[in-house]
Amino acid sequence: QPAAPAEQPAAEQPAAEEPEMKFKVCQVTDTGGIDDKSFNATAWKGAEDAVAELGVEAKYLESQEVADYEKNLNAFIEEKCDLIITVGFLLGDATKASAEANPDFEYTIVDVSYDPVIPNVVGQVFQTDEAAFLAGYLAAATTQTGKVGTFGGLPIPPVTIFMDGFARGVMYYNEVKGTNVEVLGWDINDPEGGLFTMSFDDQTKGKEFGIQLMDEGADIIMPVAGPVGLGTAAAITERGSGYIIGVDADWVLTNPDYAPIILTSVLKKMDVTTFNVIKDAMEGNFTGGITAGTIENGGVDLAPFHELDGMVSDELKAELEDVRAKLIDGTITLSDAFKVQ
Amino acid sequence: MASTIIQRKKIETVSPTRKLVMGIVFVVISGLILLFFALNSEAEWITTFVMNPGGLERGLAGDWVLPTSLTLYVLVGLTLGMGIYQLLRGFGKQTNAILGVVVALFVFAFLTWAAGGKSLNLGGMLSSAVLLSVPITLGAFSGVLCERAGVVNIAIEGMMLMASMVGALVGSITQSLIIGLLASIAASVLLALVHAVLSIKYKINQIISGTVINIFSAGMTSYISAKFLQRYEYLNGPPIFPRFPIPLLADIPIIGPILFNQNIFVYAMFILLIVLQVALFRTRWGLRLRSVGEHPKAADTLGINVFRTRYMAVLLGGVVAGIGGAFFTLGSVGRFDEMMTAGKGYIGLAAMVFGNWTPIGSFGAGMLFGFADSIATKLSILGTTIPPQFMSMAPYITTMIVLAGIVGKGQMPAADGEPYEKE
Amino acid sequence: MTPVLELKGITKQFPGVLANDHIDLTLNKGEILVLLGENGAGKTTLMNILYGLYQPTEGEIWVEGKKIEVHSPTDAINAGIGMVHQHFMLIPVFTVTENVMLGDESTKAGGFLDPETAAQKIRHISNQYNLAVEPSAYVKDLPVGVQQRVEIIKLLYREADILIFDEPTAVLTPQEADELFVIMRELVNQGKSIIFITHKLREILDVSDRIMVVRRGKIVGETTPQEADQNKLAAMMVGREVQLDLEKSPAQLGETVLSVTDLTVTDDQKQITVDNVSLTVQSGEILGIAGVQGNGQTELVEAITGLRNPIDGKIEILGNNITHATPRQVTELGVAHVPEDRQRDGLVLSFPIYENLVLNTYYQEPYAKGVNLYYDRIYKNADQLIEDFDVRTPGASTPVGSLSGGNQQKVIIARELSRPIKFLVASQPTRGLDVGSIEYIHNRIVKKRDDGCAVMLVSPELDEIMKLSDRIAVMYRGKIIAVLDANKVTKEEVGLWMAGINPNDSKNNNRESANNQKI
């Protein structure tokens, strides 16, 4: 990096300029911003973990609009970043273009896989419905009212894959136990429908959806809409009955205030995969392609029950283990539409 | 001296075309109910309307269990009857009210059909509608206060946004609801003061002044949020005002749970509705405030301080908008996120215009928006085939149709938006 | 005896205008003092200072021998000063009671309004001073004459002793004005003192006890009605001898230019304001439309010029049916229109003079071809007209808004009269102008007539109508109730007609020839 002309000596803070060159990791967010409580934030956590454990330097740029993607990527090219992380399907086109134009740079992108693969990009994809399936099974086993609910932010695959897996988990439970637990907000036979807030930031909407789902009898709700889900958590807390299932990260860790109502979370471990890609790149082991998080390799999972552990009987835990095994060995198959590989 | 009293002949006020058009509208609505709902329902369907919002123990009422198609045919008959009466005789001055009734019956028919063979929590939906209307209505009240005094305020969105951020921040630091609420109000009032100074003292175009504040608030709240609130969780976790059932009233079936078992923001809305309506139209304070919005010079010649009155109105508008803003964080979700007011302030303005610059009208319009919102959610949950995007467009389209004059032209304060030049 | 009011050395400097220049004035108890002066002399400014609306640059105000500070109307009201403003200060959507009590409200406990008590007081005042008005009526529904009564009641309600009337007669018929003078006398007899502002010479001699003349911000003289006559007052006011009459040759009548048959027009509130009117104007004559403002003149003019769609009847110009024509179609037939409100209708204040001078011809040759505007020609036109019509301005690119009223009017006159026109509709062409400008514009209009143009002049100023017209049509409550020969009718008769009274009924003299209803 060229040194700035020494015209303002006062500006040269000792901390600003360090002699040794650190490995530089740079993240471009989509328009949701770094604090979206969802994939941008989770991927960034991977980068921060790398700062703490591997001593890399991490920066991010928030995109405010689609045209910023390319611009921000260019800014990081100019910064000579060693690894560029992009997040979300919306950055798919821009990342591809940038990677192809700058073959000497290394990239990783969350939630997108390229076919054919681009040699300098690692696509991180997640078979989230497998974990959501477990959550659905758990919810069906736990509900008091016989109804559970889910809703999404926008009807897009990274969101609906959660909802679909969740609903299938409930249906499987019904099938096995002969019960009739109902899922509000998603019908596996109607992938064009579903309940959506059409927003990833309107938390009052999240609250409203929570209230109405509870009014219709749902007592366990899985919101797949980033921070909008926190509105739902507020609604459930206020009503004093019912539980929420978090998504992406373990909500008990990210929103400890709501620990008493968080039954579990459907983990999509973007932080872990991102961290791994950073580590590989740093050690010179970077190879382009796809890394898929599945229930089998732990890339997606169900979070621990924390405070509510007592609610989940050992028997149910065993059943969940059994379901997990069946998902892994292929006895239980999920929707082809959501197959990531 | 009575010689020049000019007695003018009046032309007939209710135009015959309007009478005819309205009649046809009623009949068409009746036809729509028949075609889309009545003929589209199975004979054995039963519609269950649950009247109790979930999670409440007080004021419970029994469910309404209705045979779906019979109900629908009754509704077809009712609306058709009103259409025919309108065509033959005409409802005269009542036409608008009857239009409201017919539209309400249509919506009821729609719900009856959509919930055919299932159950629908009508009580919950209405209770939700009340809650959803709070920020819109409070925004509209803020607008009424300002505009009745002659100051256009499109900065309500910005004021609410800033209030919600500051409420979350201060509420989190102090963990006190009251201090958080007061801080919200203070923040909003500060912006109102800026608007007042710019538009009253410096006499700059009031829409521009409002735009300045909206851009500033969007920038400032996002900036603070990105720099502090999202980084340090302890700065973004204020407490939330709990539900507070009003003794006795909360036990009334149906109405109790919907209106009287809510949090203080809902009550604030009702209290402000009554207080503002009475104060504006029945007190000295209101007479003076309105005079300043109608004819500031005349008010000035009678010793009313136009500037002071306008400042007071705008600052009070700031207080009301501040309460509306606090609703988002302290009254609803207990957390601030960028742009979380999501345009409610603008919709509040639409509600104010819709409500003809009166508190009661604004409240009605606010309820309508809230109702449209909650019905859209409800229908998505029930799984109708209409894309949710179209459901959420409904209130916007309704507003445009209403503004286009179906309900007639409103009476805007005569000096609204005009700076007062003293010399 | 100490005078009730004394103004000492009042000076008011506006940016660029010295509106009041060391004015001294005394008002004695129980007298009517007239302040006379031409437009812009500074009369209203002085009164606004007295009433606390403006702060004087210098000077003192003494009431009942005590010096007072008047920083706001409240101070003035407390000192017993009340003012009926030149432009009414009433709120149309409020009731009479609300308008009257505003600022001095009757209230019940807790600030709640008590309209009944206030209405009671209003009724009491109405009876005492013979000012009939319904307290619960909305002001917007009242005719101007009654609105004025409301204004007066407002003062009496506040128990003012010093009453200021700023041009209260502008909107009244001579008869209504006379009735107002009776009321003023009554007020004075009950111990009030009055300052009465006007520039109508006739009224002054009728009503005043004392007359002070203001010119260009200074008091230039004092006189009494006994010592003065109209010519003397006019000379004092303007500062030179004025020709109150106009030299004018007899009309050379030509073809019929305008013919209106059974025309009915409504106003914005859909009320019929022009009621079955028929009239004609021939080339070479000036038809004056007399009438108190608000009797349908505005709507009549708007209908003829295409600005308003009539609901019934027919309008023809030079044989073309223009009943439902657009303003542009009317203009293109050779019609010029001097609108009654120059700033509202006739000019775009933020535009430069040169654009205002082509406001309705910009799209025609030579200024435009297709969509292209030729600004060099537009400038040239402006320079020419500024020269020809003596518009006083720093340059053609000055925004019209920064010209004085008279010069703004000259811009309109220049634009309208410089075209080859066959018909001129002039609505209050000299409203608010000083004597010099009035003379100039009157001459221009008469010259157009002499060139064979038909002219329709609408004015509530009887003097103007009498001076210019060849025929006079009187409009009353939307109807033309008389068409009179200007050479054979007196001012008083026209005044009576304007009030809706047929002078022939009472006098029964031999003037029926003037009253032939040929319309």
Place this chain on the structure above:
Amino acid sequence: MTQDNENKHNFNKLNHVAEEVLADSTKKKSIWQTMLIPALAILTGLILGAVIIISTSEEVYTGFQQSFGAGLSASWSAVANSYSSLFKGAFGDPAYIIESLRSGDALEIRRALNPFLESLVVATPYIFAGLAVALGFRAGLFNIGVEGQLFMGAIAATYVGYSIKGLPGFIHMPLALLAGAAGGAIWGFVPGWLKAKTGGHEVINTIMMNWIAFRLTEWLLTGPMTRPNAGRIPVSPIIEKSAEIPQFFKAPIRFHLGFFIALAVAYLIYWLLFKTTWGFNLRTVGANPRAAKYAGMNIARNTIMAMTISGALAGLAGANQVLAINRSMAIGLSSGYGFDSIALALLGNSHPFGVILGALFFGVLRNGATKMMVTTAIPIDIISILQALILMFVAAPAIIRAIYRIRKPKAGDEAVVFAGSWGGNK
């Protein structure tokens, strides 16, 4: 008075002649004057922005905890770092440019020169959107609906861009641009028509139309216009190569023909507004509708036309983004051009050339902010704050005059702010 007037008259005559002769010099003076206030407004805005940066900087607080001097120097370095990186991000780093030129590496040179050209790229949609608002203001209309019109323009351009195949570029690209203009035009027409025919407030109606546009694009992108075989992600298919607005250089420089199209459109609007009968109509209707009616102009038609063209300009902003840069339509198309452009139009006094200057300024600001965020981690939202402050000072020159003790200009010299009040003038 007559005497006085006589003198005044003669003097004025002289003046007039002088004016003719010196027409140019007087104009220069007035341009200087009109530029002074915005320039000082920008300066003041930047100063206040610095205050905000300092008062929200943790380093400054820790600095002041150590010592007053450390606090001051931390304050200075916070501001200096921010603004110098803003400058470098917007115009390029002089040292880097020299170094790259010396190295002669084409890619390095492109990277070094990119910041300035990128500012022009960012400015381009601002020019279109700013023109849209400005044209509305000139016609007495407050178009808050630029954002929605921009979305509709982008959607229409995208559709034409990908659905028509096999056209040569010189036909396809202009066609797609026109489609964009048409998409925005429809969205402007509706509130224009409602205003003209029913008197409905265009402010409220355009706000409503914005929401409808957002919902409609969401629906289109997840439904009828979604990219095939991509799951249901809300992204349209990629437009054909032939529909692209060409870029002039290789990556990373995105500088493209759209910038010059924007300049040309700005000139066109200038010509329309100030050199044609049509513009005369429109400005008259905007400045005094009653006088316009009196002068025989059709107010309803002008209102509808103005809103339609305003919408078309906004539509071009959206089309430009899709055709030149994004190459497909997705949610998150705009970071709020529609709202920023209100500020921008006012900054440019609703004059097309002023709009260009304002757009360049906003482009510089926003582009520079990216660099500022990379180097100092100051949230990009600071830009909105600056915009608001600057707009405030531009709209209230009295404040600026009070701060800098500038004397009030003569009446008429002051630039008129062209903006309708509530619901315009009816």
